[in-house]
Amino acid sequence: MERYYQPEIECASREAMIEIQNEKLVKQVKHVWDNVPYCRKKMEDAGVTPDDIKSIDDLHKLPFLSKADLRDAYPYGLLGTPLKDCVRIQSTSGTTGKRVVAFYTQHDVDLWEECCARAIVAAGGTNEDVCQVSYGYGLFTGGPGLNGGSHKVGCLTIPTSSGNTERQIMFIMDLSATILCCTPSYAAYLGESMKEMGLGPDDIPLKAGIFGAEAWSEEMRQDIQNTLGIKAYDIYGLTELSGPGVAFECSAQNGMHINEDHFIAEIIDPETGEVLPDGTQGELVFTSLDKEAFPLLRYRTRDVCTLTREKCSCGRTHVKMAKPKGRTDDMLIIRGVNVFPSQIETVLLNKGYPANYQIIVDRVNNSDTLDVLVEMTQEMFTDNLGEIAARQKDLVEGLKSMLGIKAKVSLVAPKSIARSEGKAVRVIDKRKI
Amino acid sequence: MSVKQISVFLENKPGTLNAMTNVLTKHNVDLRALSLAETTDFGIARFIVGNTLETVTILKEEGYISSLTPVIAAEIADKPGALNEVLQILTDNQINVEYMYASLGSKNGTAYMIFRVQDYKKAAAALESAHVRVLSQEDLAEI
Numbered sequence: 001m002e003r004y005y006q007p008e009i010e011c012a013s014r015e016a017m018i019e020i021q022n023e024k025l026v027k028q029v030k031h032v033w034d035n036v037p038y039c040r041k042k043m044e045d046a047g048v049t050p051d052d053i054k055s056i057d058d059l060h061k062l063p064f065l066s067k068a069d070l071r072d073a074y075p076y077g078l079l080g081t082p083l084k085d086c087v088r089i090q091s092t093s094g095t096t097g098k099r100v101v102a103f104y105t106q107h108d109v110d111l112w113e114e115c116c117a118r119a120i121v122a123a124g125g126t127n128e129d130v131c132q133v134s135y136g137y138g139l140f141t142g143g144p145g146l147n148g149g150s151h152k153v154g155c156l157t158i159p160t161s162s163g164n165t166e167r168q169i170m171f172i173m174d175l176s177a178t179i180l181c182c183t184p185s186y187a188a189y190l191g192e193s194m195k196e197m198g199l200g201p202d203d204i205p206l207k208a209g210i211f212g213a214e215a216w217s218e219e220m221r222q223d224i225q226n227t228l229g230i231k232a233y234d235i236y237g238l239t240e241l242s243g244p245g246v247a248f249e250c251s252a253q254n255g256m257h258i259n260e261d262h263f264i265a266e267i268i269d270p271e272t273g274e275v276l277p278d279g280t281q282g283e284l285v286f287t288s289l290d291k292e293a294f295p296l297l298r299y300r301t302r303d304v305c306t307l308t309r310e311k312c313s314c315g316r317t318h319v320k321m322a323k324p325k326g327r328t329d330d331m332l333i334i335r336g337v338n339v340f341p342s343q344i345e346t347v348l349l350n351k352g353y354p355a356n357y358q359i360i361v362d363r364v365n366n367s368d369t370l371d372v373l374v375e376m377t378q379e380m381f382t383d384n385l386g387e388i389a390a391r392q393k394d395l396v397e398g399l400k401s402m403l404g405i406k407a408k409v410s411l412v413a414p415k416s417i418a419r420s421e422g423k424a425v426r427v428i429d430k431r432k433i
Numbered sequence: 434m435s436v437k438q439i440s441v442f443l444e445n446k447p448g449t450l451n452a453m454t455n456v457l458t459k460h461n462v463d464l465r466a467l468s469l470a471e472t473t474d475f476g477i478a479r480f481i482v483g484n485t486l487e488t489v490t491i492l493k494e495e496g497y498i499s500s501l502t503p504v505i506a507a508e509i510a511d512k513p514g515a516l517n518e519v520l521q522i523l524t525d526n527q528i529n530v531e532y533m534y535a536s537l538g539s540k541n542g543t544a545y546m547i548f549r550v551q552d553y554k555k556a557a558a559a560l561e562s563a564h565v566r567v568l569s570q571e572d573l574a575e576i
């Protein structure tokens with residue numbers, strides 16, 4: 001039977017949820033207007049005041065907040081409460097260079113941990129479980145978030161943090177850990193290591209895993225589930241919003257429920273900023289409804305995905321988001337399919353290749369071609385032609401599973417991929433449209 | 434008894450093999466035997482040289498990826514049927530040849546066959562007990 005951490009919220013009717021969101025949004029907009037001059041100025045420039053925001057139907061009137069705003073306002077410009085009320089920061093390296101530093105009051109930490117607790121219960125966790133948190137602890141939100149959630153659920157928490165595989169396996173086996181929280185690539189690595197030690201899925205006490213903080217494919221989920229003998233659940237989050245737990249997967253394992261009582265999600269056209277209907281692919285935008293210290297309104301994540309309100313078999317009513325496909329800024333359209341370099345990089349890393357690659361897109365006989373060049377490495381090289389060809393084929397299949405279209409993989413000489421200022425040129429689009 | 438073969442990764446496009454042989458020539462490396470295996474987009478150049486370790490270092494410095502593989506170098510008479518005899522010995526001992534290639538050698542009337550097999554110790558013993566001469570690393574100078 002499906003269990004919920006907070007059934008009254010997670011299974012609330014749409015009408016009840018809209019009521020909660022309306023009330024919180026009006027309050028949050030006032031909070032931002034009164035306490036965050038940087039955002040007040042943006043609202044004034046857009047000709048909006050708190051009086052214009054009466055319900056979530058007015059959300060679209062608010063100006064967007066972007067990564068550039070976070071950079072401009074660094075470090076205290078978006079702070080919504082006096083520093084004396086803040087109890088924590090978490091930080092992540094921003095994609096645009098400057099670090100993101102997010103602030104939390106105790107209330108903010110509590111709501112974040114509550115979101116993680118919902119994810120753990122959705123993965124089958126109860127106070128009978130032993131939850132090993134192998135995400136890094138520290139500035140990275142993975143460790144602290146799931147650690148807090150695990151405490152709230154009442155699991156016996158093993159805070160191993162990341163690394164030291166031998167010790168990770170020792171704790172899993174000796175203390176009979178039942179839930180594992182880490183990145184999917186580390187879960188795959190742990191699985192392989194345990195397999196090498198002769199431990200099969202039936203020998204491993206784990207029953208569920210909560211894996212996030214990087215992109216992973218359905219194929220990888222199957223692999224992890226098979227080697228560890230578990231159900232593997234995806235979890236999504238951003239430091240800017242709190243951390244992991246903004247959205248999480250349920251027993252249906254086909255999309256992540258967004259914690260809508262805390263975060264409103266919108267999908268917009270990244271070019272025009274226009275809000276798109278559910279089911280349409282676009283850029284994910286979040287409004288945090290009750291964060292005090294870092295109250296972001298209409299924050300553009302640059303993640304591309306879709307939302308669905310189709311009824312979920314788990315009984316939760318919250319909107320579901322698909323796995324983000326990648327970043328808006330580097331999307332390619334190949335044979336009508338959106339392809340992100342990050343997806344290709346994920347497949348390479350998941351399969352143990354270094355990230356020395358180049359994507360060449362061309363158009364031959366009116367059809368797009370996708371060629372992925374991968375630099376040969378000393379570790380990959382063997383005198384056995386068949387072995388190399390088999391690895392190449394495995395990579396082609398992995399890419400097909402991640403991208404949905406076929407790519408050609410070419411193994412090239414080391415250091416042959418053009419580099420500019422030391423960084424490899426990732427994408428060459430030769431199509432003349 | 435075995436000798437060390439150098440295997441080098443090459444992209445399968447015009448000039449790559451020549452670029453590598455240029456490097457070897459520049460450093461006065463004398464190729465004793467060479468073969469090329471390829472797929473549509475990459476290949477492996479396999480060869481035997483006199484000074485193996487020095488050659489590997491040179492290749493590494495020039496940015497090539499290589500590996501060392503133990504292979505059997507067997508001396509055969511340069512006449513019809515000689516190769517068949519050697520292969521028969523391997524077949525009789527249930528030794529599977531993954532690949533092989535030849536080198537003419539500097540001695541008149543002699544050729545050398547390079548064999549890659551899984552169990553090179555077993556192969557060398559089988560050949561030697563059938564009175565086929567199997568070369569050691571030190572014997573390579575005569576190829």
Ligand SMILES: [Zn+2]
Nearest residue numbers: 250312314316
């Ligand atoms: Zn569900």
